[in-house]
Amino acid sequence: MADTYRTLKLDVLAPGQLPSQRFIVIDGDASVPLALRSRPFAVWVRAMAPHSHGTLRLPAGIVESFPFPRFMQFRQAPGGTPQLHFHENLRREAHFAELLDGLSRLEPIELAHEVLSPQSRRVCDLFNSHFLADLSLPELASDLNILDQLIERNLQDYAES
Numbered sequence: 129m130a131d132t133y134r135t136l137k138l139d140v141l142a143p144g145q146l147p148s149q150r151f152i153v154i155d156g157d158a159s160v161p162l163a164l165r166s167r168p169f170a171v172w173v174r175a176m177a178p179h180s181h182g183t184l185r186l187p188a189g190i191v192e193s194f195p196f197p198r199f200m201q202f203r204q205a206p207g208g209t210p211q212l213h214f215h216e217n218l219r220r221e222a223h224f225a226e227l228l229d230g231l232s233r234l235e236p237i238e239l240a241h242e243v244l245s246p247q248s249r250r251v252c253d254l255f256n257s258h259f260l261a262d263l264s265l266p267e268l269a270s271d272l273n274i275l276d277q278l279i280e281r282n283l284q285d286y287a288e289s
Contacts, residue, residue, distance in 0.1 A: 154191070156212035158231050159200050161239035162255040163212075168263065169194060171274045195281035197262040199224070227254040 154160050163169060176190050199218055202210045218224050230251040238248050257267055263277040 154212055155205070155209060157214060158234070158236055158239060159214045159255075160212050161236070162252060163194075163196055163200065163259070164191075165239065165252050165255075166259050167256050168197075168259050168274050168278055171271045172278050174271075175275050193282060195278055195285055197259045199258065199262060224258065227251065227258060230254060 154164075172194050173190060176193075196212065199215050200212055201215050202212055205211045214228075219228060230247065234248060234251060238245060239251075241248070244252065260267055260269060260274070263269075263274065263281065265273055265277055
C-alpha cells in the first residue's frame with residue numbers, strides 16, 4: 129500500500145543522474161516546476177489526495193491526471209522520451225514576455241527550492257496569473273471555481289484523447 133503514495137518534492141536531476149523507481153519524473157523545461165508550484169496544482173492535490181495525520185500524501189495518478197495549462201505541451205525528445213515544455217509559439221505572444229524574461233534570469237534549481245527568492249516568487253506569481261487566465265478565471269478565483277475548471281479541463285482532455 130505504501131508504494132501507491134508519493135510525497136511531493138521538487139528537484140532537478142544532474143545530467144546522468146537516475147531517479148529511483150519511487151519517483152514521478154516529469155522531464156521538460158522550467159514550466160514543469162512552475163506548474164507543480166502553481167495554485168491550480170495545489171488546489172488539485174488538496175481535493176484529490178487523502179490527508180493523514182497532517183501529512184499530505186499523493187496517491188498514484190494525482191500528478192498524471194493533472195490538466196496542465198494549454199500553453200504547455202508534451203513533445204517527444206530526440207531519444208523518444210516525452211517532455212513537458214512551454215508551447216513553442218509562446219515566445220511570440222507579448223503577454224508572456226515578462227514571465228519568459230523572468231525565467232531567463234533564473235537557474236532551474238532555484239524553482240525547486242522550498243523557500244523561493246523574491247525573483248523566483250515573482251515568476252511563480254506570473255505563471256499563476258497565466259494559468260488562471262488559461263482556465264478563464266480571474267486571479268482572485270476561489271479554490272472551488274479553480275477545481276471546477278480543472279475538472280472540466282480534465283474531462284475535455286479525456287474526451288479528446
